[in-house]
Each structure stands twice: as C-alpha cells, then as structure tokens.
Amino acid sequence: MRNMFTAVFISGCFLLFCAPLYPSVVRISIFNEHFLSAVVITPHDGEYIVSGDREEVLVLKENDVLYISRKGEGLFISSRSGSPGIFESVSVRATAPGHGIGIRPLQPSLEEVLYHGDLYMTVNYGRISMINETDKSLYLAGVVEAESGTGAAAMYYKAQAVICRTYLYNSLHRHADEGFDLCDEVHCQAYKGRMTGNKVILEAVKATSGKVITCEEGKLIPAVFHANCGGQTASSDNVWLQSKSCLQPVTDPWCRGRPGSLWQKTIDASEWKSYLVSMGFNENSGQNSSAGFDMRQQNRSFFYRVGDFAIPYRKIRADWNLRSAYFDIETAGQGSKILIRGRGYGHGAGLCQEGAMVMAVKGYNFIDILQFYYTGISIADIEQLF
Ligand SMILES: [Zn+2]
Numbered sequence: 001m002r003n004m005f006t007a008v009f010i011s012g013c014f015l016l017f018c019a020p021l022y023p024s025v026v027r028i029s030i031f032n033e034h035f036l037s038a039v040v041i042t043p044h045d046g047e048y049i050v051s052g053d054r055e056e057v058l059v060l061k062e063n064d065v066l067y068i069s070r071k072g073e074g075l076f077i078s079s080r081s082g083s084p085g086i087f088e089s090v091s092v093r094a095t096a097p098g099h100g101i102g103i104r105p106l107q108p109s110l111e112e113v114l115y116h117g118d119l120y121m122t123v124n125y126g127r128i129s130m131i132n133e134t135d136k137s138l139y140l141a142g143v144v145e146a147e148s149g150t151g152a153a154a155m156y157y158k159a160q161a162v163i164c165r166t167y168l169y170n171s172l173h174r175h176a177d178e179g180f181d182l183c184d185e186v187h188c189q190a191y192k193g194r195m196t197g198n199k200v201i202l203e204a205v206k207a208t209s210g211k212v213i214t215c216e217e218g219k220l221i222p223a224v225f226h227a228n229c230g231g232q233t234a235s236s237d238n239v240w241l242q243s244k245s246c247l248q249p250v251t252d253p254w255c256r257g258r259p260g261s262l263w264q265k266t267i268d269a270s271e272w273k274s275y276l277v278s279m280g281f282n283e284n285s286g287q288n289s290s291a292g293f294d295m296r297q298q299n300r301s302f303f304y305r306v307g308d309f310a311i312p313y314r315k316i317r318a319d320w321n322l323r324s325a326y327f328d329i330e331t332a333g334q335g336s337k338i339l340i341r342g343r344g345y346g347h348g349a350g351l352c353q354e355g356a357m358v359m360a361v362k363g364y365n366f367i368d369i370l371q372f373y374y375t376g377i378s379i380a381d382i383e384q385l386f
C-alpha cells in the first residue's frame with residue numbers, strides 16, 4: 001500500500017514537472033475577415049458530433065450536410081434529419097484525430113475550405129464567429145503551405161516550420177480577450193485550412209517539433225520573412241524603425257534570378273513631380289530638373305533624396321504599391337518618364353524565401369539557412385525556454 005502510494009505520488013510529481021507548458025492544440029478564428037451569417041458544413045472523412053449549448057444534438061457522417069445561419073443572437077442549425085433548433089453556441093467535434101471537414105460560407109458566398117480538428121461557433125457583434133481548434137502540428141503545416149506553396153525541398157520546409165512555430169508562440173496572446181489564440185489573417189499568420197498539397201510539409205513540421213528561434217538571452221525572435229530580398233536583406237530599423245540584433249542586412253547571393261528578384265515600373269515624370277510636391281518637395285528650390293530625380297540604392301537606404309527633400313523609400317513603396325522598397329530611380333524617355341528599377345518582393349527583413357529555397361536545394365540544412373538570414377540566433381526547444 002505504501003509502495004503504491006509512493007508510486008502514485010512520484011508519478012504525480014513526474015506529470016506535474018514534465019507536463020508540457022503549452023497545450024498541443026491551438027484555437028484559430030477562421031474566416032476572420034468575413035462577416036459570416038450562413039455556412040454549410042460537410043465532413044469529408046469521419047464522423048462529427050454536433051452540440052447545441054453543450055448538449056449533443058446530431059451526429060454528422062461523411063458527406064452529410066449541416067446548415068448553420070445566424071438568427072438574432074442565436075445560431076439556427078438544420079440537417080437532412082431535421083432541425084434541432086436555435087442555440088447560443090454550436091460545436092462540431094471530430095470523433096477521431098486527423099478527420100477533415102469542409103466549411104462553405106453561403107453569406108458571403110465563398111469557396112469551401114477544409115479543416116482538421118473541431119469547430120466552435122457563436123454570434124459575436126452580429127456575425128457568426130468560427131473557431132477551429134486543431135492540433136498545433138496540423139495548424140503549422142497549413143500555415144507553412146499557405147505561406148510558401150507546395151513545390152520546395154524538404155529542408156526549406158523545416159526552416160519555414162521553425163519560423164512559423166516561432167511566430168505562433170510570439171503571437172499566442174494577441175487575441176486572448178476574444179476567446180481564441182490567433183486569427184487566420186496576415187495579422188497573425190496566413191492559415192487557409194488543412195494542408196492539402198505535400199505531405200513533406202507535415203513531415204518537416206514533425207521533424208522540427210518544438211524548435212523555435214531565439215536570440216538576446218533566449219527570447220523568441222520576431223521571425224519575419226518575405227518572398228525575395230533582391231540581393232540584400234533589410235534591417236528591422238529600415239522597415240519598422242526598431243532595432244533588432246537578429247534582423248541585420250545580409251548580402252544574399254541565393255535569390256538572384258528567382259521570380260521575385262527584379263521588377264520595374266514606369267511613371268510620367270510630371271506625375272512623379274506632382275507626387276513629390278504633394279509630399280512637401282519644393283519645385284522652385286532649383287532641384288526640380290528631371291535629372292535631379294535620379295537616385296541609386298547601392299545598398300538598401302532609408303531615404304530617397306532630391307536636393308534637401310527626403311522621403312523614406314518605404315513610404316514611396318506604400319504609396320505606389322511597389323513590390324519592394326529596394327529600387328533605383330532613373331529618368332527615361334528624354335526626361336518625360338521616370339523608370340523605377342526594383343529588386344526583391346516584400347519588406348526584405350529576415351528570411352528571404354526564394355533564397356532559402358535555393359539554399360535547401362544546394363544541401364544546406366535548416367539551421368544553416370536560419371543562421372544565414374537571422375544574425376546571432378540559436379535554435380531552442382519551446383518547452384525549455386521558460
Ligand atoms: Zn491576428
């Protein structure tokens with residue numbers, strides 16, 4: 001008896017000290033940017049239990065259809081087998097892990113998206129709020145696919161999985177007041193449901209399980225990334241006016257010649273001058289000849305200057321909807337045109353995805369790739385960090 005008590009006590013302590021700090025599931029607000037008022041839900045594989053106000057009301061089998069619409073502050077649900085009524089909250093829970101369920105919004109009308117895990121719905125500010133509670137690995141695989149597509153090498157997906165996991169833990173409390181962990185928009189991380197294209201992505205997520213990127217006394221880094229840096233990454237100061245030791249400019253030979261590496265745009269010189277004047281440029285200052293507009297960015301610079309006038313490149317990027325803030329300005333057409341010759345795609349800070357994809361093909365491992373783009377970082381296990 002004493003032995004048994006001791007065994008229970010020890011195993012209790014073991015569980016207490018060894019239990020993971022973080023749950024293995026994550027709660028994502030899906031269709032977060034849409035004002036949903038009616039949806040159709042269909043299991044693609046497996047059975048799902050539907051509950052209204054925590055009471056089981058229906059079992060959905062594969063290809064069954066559940067219709068849900070907002071009625072005032074409640075949710076009206078119906079299926080082929082009848083309508084159980086109107087509820088404040090509705091859940092649709094998988095009877096086994098790994099099952100997939102489709103959600104097709106009817107109002108507004110959107111394409112069906114597939115999800116793993118369970119769904120929780122309420123009415124919030126006049127719209128259907130939908131939360132997908134799913135396993136973190138499956139969520140991360142969906143995010144990695146949404147952020148980087150399906151055609152890259154396995155080692156690239158490992159690097160991207162560690163980045164997306166770091167981003168996940170950095171963002172976990174952003175929506176704590178709203179009853180979920182993250183939204184499915186770029187505000188947190190793009191998530192378009194379950195991974196569909198490449199099982200190598202899920203393997204990469206599992207192979208790097210728990211791994212995150214740290215710097216500065218073991219703190220998680222802002223794991224930012226972009227499509228193509230144009231040959232040199234940007235410092236965090238340059239993009240967000242905030243200095244981060246891990247986000248320093250890196251000369252990148254790997255992304256040259258990739259789809260996002262070069263671009264150009266032509267603007268009428270008169271239009272360009274009007275824009276600069278609207279930003280405070282004084283056209284009578286003697287600096288208004290069209291040749292005076294020319295400027296090269298040998299390395300990434302902060303300001304575009306014409307005489308005494310200066311405007312941040314990133315401001316020009318935003319105003320003209322340019323692919324990057326890394327561009328040269330040349331006059332063309334005998335002074336009638338302004339040619340913007342750009343490099344890269346995205347804000348330019350952190351990992352360059354097209355460069356990292358080339359590094360992976362060349363045989364670099366995911367730690368080499370991460371250490372190339374993020375300065376002075378370490379790879380740590382999230383459970384050992386705090
Ligand atoms: Zn968010």
Ligand SMILES: [Zn+2]
Pocket residue numbers: 228229230231232252254255256352354355
């Ligand atoms: Zn690059």
